[in-house]
Structure formats: structure tokens, C-alpha cells
């Protein structure tokens with residue numbers, strides 16, 4: 001009976017050791033694998049890569065677009081642009097309604113070129129940036 005128990009104990013210890021070794025090996029493989037992946041078009045690729053692509057194509061929010069495409073004029077007043085935060089300058093414009101402001105920002109108005117000159121801005125990104133400007137200028 002003692003012998004059987006001992007054999008059982010040895011067996012389960014061996015299993016534990018084996019499992020630990022396998023986990024260790026997996027962790028090691030994980031650590032030394034290359035940090036980048038090459039994706040071949042037409043072949044399945046790493047999911048992380050796919051996710052990155054999706055994020056890169058997502059619309060930028062109003063604050064981001066403002067900083068990238070509007071701030072140059074609307075922070076300084078360059079070209080006579082109404083400065084963000086200047087409620088007096090914005091009030092008569094805000095009275096026109098957000099829809100009109102967005103349409104003018106998209107097509108350009110006075111000294112402001114269409115979309116503020118932002119060639120890669122979508123209409124919705126311009127709308128978001130306009131809302132951001134308006135919300136910070138009341």
C-alpha cells in the first residue's frame with residue numbers, strides 16, 4: 001500500500017514538473033519571438049496587425065482635428081480667424097446654427113480655405129472640429 005501511494009505521489013509530482021516546464025518553454029518562446037510581423041497580402045495575418053489598421057482608419061475626434069488642422073488660424077487669429085474661446089467673436093457665428101457653420105467650414109468661407117486646407121479631413125472630422133471650436137467658444 002505504501003509503495004502504491006509513493007508511486008502515485010511520484011507520478012503527480014512528475015506531472016507538475018512537466019506542466020511547469022511546458023509553461024516555462026512557452027514563456028521563453030514568447031520572449032524571444034520577433035517583435036514585428038510581416039503580412040503577405042492575400043494571406044491571413046496576425047490579428048494585432050488587423051486591429052492596428054482599423055484604428056489608423058478611424059475618424060479623428062474634434063480636438064485632434066482642431067490641433068492638426070485648425071489651430072494655426074483659430075488659436076492665433078491669423079487671416080482674421082475668430083479665435084477659439086473668444087465668445088464675443090463666436091456668438092454671431094453660433095447664432096447661424098451649427099449646420100451652417102459646418103457647411104461653411106467644409107466649403108470654405110472668406111479667407112478660410114475649404115476644410116481649413118486639410119486635404120485628408122473627412123466631412124465628419126470637420127464637423128467634429130467645428131463642434132469642438134463652438135463648444136469651447138461660448
Ligand code: HEC
Pocket residue numbers: 065066069070071072073074078079080081082093096100101102104105109110111112113115116117118121126129130133
Ligand atoms: C488658414 C487659416 C484657417 C484655418 C487653417 C482654419 N480656419 Fe476656420 N476660419 C478662418 C477664417 C479667416 C474665418 C473667418 C472667415 C470669414 O467669416 O470671413 C474662419 C471661420 C471659421 C468658422 C466660422 C464659419 C462661419 O460660418 O462663420 C468655422 C466654423 C471654422 N472657421 C472652422 C474651422 C475648422 C473646423 C478648421 C480646421 C479643420 C478651420 N476652421 C481651419 C481661417 C482658418
